[in-house]
Amino acid sequence: MRAVSEIMHGKPREIFLTNTQTGRRERLETLEPGKIRFYSCGPTVYGFIHVGNLRAALVSDLFYRWFKRAGYAVNFVRNYTDVDDKIIKRAAEEGISPEELARKYIREVEKDYAVAGLEEPTHKTRVTDHIPEIIALIGKILANGKGYVTPSGEVLFSIEAFPEYGKLSHRNLEDNEAGARVEVRDEKRSPHDFSLWKPAKPGEPSWDSPWGKGRPGWHIECSAMASKWLGQQMDVHHGGEDLVFPHHENEIAQSEAASGQAPYVRVWVHNAFLNINQEKMSKSLGNFITARDFLTRFGGEVARYLLLSAHYRSLIDFGDEAVENALTSLERLYEAKQKAVQLQGLRAAVPDLRAEAAWGQFAAQCQDARRAIDDAFAQDLNVPGALGAVFTLIRDFNRTLGEPLAQATPSAILGAGEFIRVLEDSLGGLLGIGRSEPGQALERFREIRAQLPGKGGLAKPTADEIAEQIRLRAEARAARDFAEADRIRKDLDARGVVIKDSPAGTTWQYK
Ligand SMILES: [Zn+2]
Incomplete structure (x- = not known):
């Protein structure tokens, strides 16, 4: 009854969300009455996004639509990571600049989002438009004694100076201290210290900073963009569950170390992964599906049903049966x-x-x-x-x-x-x-x-996708990167496509 009368008086309704940090379902208490400051981590744009990225984007869109329906004024920020090692590598492969490559794939991602029916966020941000904000934020972290500059000009965040580190993911850092997966470098005071600013390498994009030419680390970008558009604290922060550690853990450390205000985020929400025919989607398994391929095959509406009808915190097991069920329901x-x-x-x-x-x-x-x-x-x-x-x-x-x-x-x-x-x-x-x-x-x-093909048939690539793979393979061969060319051939083979080279060119057929 209370919720109904609130709506009648124009008040937003009560919302409950499962907060990753506490593991509990909590009532959302916003910083300002009737307003929600909402941030969602967007993709790194070095190629077509995959269907897991699409699920994350659709979940952020679902939150956005619901918050508005519930009567809140929502300030929603979703970013593009447009400077990164993978972007630099792929740009070199395609023979264009990293800036050009990022612009190209942002355009492609926007096409996917349009077909998937995503609403426009309040702000769509790019890292390279926020370099002054990033530099200023790193300056604050250093001024507060929470970071240090190494002799080689890298700026690192000091985990020891932030005792609350780990409060989101509840990781016990001693468990994997200096372990196989953590790279220990001489310049690091602690193995978990992470990069805020990386010194420039020849041929890479770089910007001037008080610590010399360089580029931002990955985590600092979201802290900087969030504080610019949402303020030093926000209500809800979303991302895929793979971002809990270290990305979001590091965001908390950076933002709270810089502003001295906690919590950086009131409620953390994370969506689960997507399996394909009961296996984790991966390039090596040959069951990697791009959002483009998925949307071309099913169209926006079926795609939305497939990716949104399960609870956002549940693993989706995608396969022929899931498609059949979705079609039956929609019919x-x-x-x-x-x-x-x-x-x-x-x-x-x-x-x-x-x-x-x-x-x-x-x-x-x-x-x-x-x-x-x-x-x-x-x-x-x-x-x-x-x-x-x-x-x-x-x-x-x-x-x-x-x-x-x-x-x-x-x-x-x-x-x-x-x-x-x-x-x-x-x-x-x-x-x-x-x-x-x-x-x-x-x-x-x-x-x-x-x-609908038979069992497992969903992983079969489309003709367009095969043509693109053949083109990339030809490029790799021209660049004498035979390992990469062979990898592409094996990938296609694993997905049921045989290619044949002849003097007239490369042809293909399904097995
Ligand atoms: Zn992020």
Whole structure:
């Protein structure tokens, strides 16, 4: 009752989120009433993003849409990492500058985001636009005695000067002290000290700084961009679960060391990974799927359903069965919507008492479903719960409608309209599904079904992707990088594609 009256008085509703730092579901208490400062770590742009990156982006979009629906003014920042070792390496391979390469792939990622139906954040930021802010932040960390400059000109964060280090990930750093995975260099005072500023290497992008020419470390960028656009503290910070350590742990250390204000983030939220046919997606396993390939195959709406219908903290196991299930659910939704649209188009019949009562009850069920969707979202974005409410309503609609198609009494037409609004606005506004014209949507689902290959077939690359791989292989061969050329050939082979070289060029076929 309280939540409803709050909405009626224009107050935002209560939201509960599972905070990674405490492991508990907590009520979000915002820094400023009615406002949410929200940051999500975006991709490093050195190539096409993969479907795991797409899941993270869609989850950030889901948070954004829900916060707005719940009545908050949201300041949402999502970044692009556009300077990084991988970008520099790939740019050298493609024979263009790192800046050009990053710009190219930001354009490609934006195309994917548009097809996936992501809303525009308040600010889309790039690291290379924030070098002065990054330098200023490193200056503060040094001034507060939380970092040091090595003889070779690298600026490092000093873990020993920040005793709370580890409070997000709860790692016991002694466990892997100087272990195999931690590189110990002579210049580091402690093996976990991490780079804030790296001295320039020949041929790499670099900027002037008080510590000489160089470029920022990875972690400092998010601290700098967040404080510029959101302030020194924020309400919610999101990322994929692989970012908890060290990236987000280091963000906390940097930001709190610089500002002296804690907590840097009130609630940390992280989305789980995505497996493909029960295996972790990886290039070496040959089950690596780009977002482009995924979106081309399924279109935005099916892609959204596949990546958002599970709870964001649950592992998604993606495979043929998941696609079949998604199609079945969406077909059920759109078949009902199609009937509702048809009903609206009928000529109004004379009211019938029994039908009026049934449709009156259905209108109340629509109200209940609306409330159930929002209540489910308020509890840590419980999408499965919201979908459950919608599929119950679909069953109620089909039952009320009866067979053959109901008489179009005035209350039946009203009920159909209410039902469509639940699908398009209540659910559709949050999940970005249910808003298409039913005939066209059903036709598209049939096409996707027809193309569903047998078990494991989903990992097969498309013709475009194969052509791109063949092009990269030719480049590698021209550069006499035969190891890389061979890797590409083996990758394709593992994914069911055989390539053949002949004097006329390279051809390919599926096995
Ligand atoms: Zn980040």
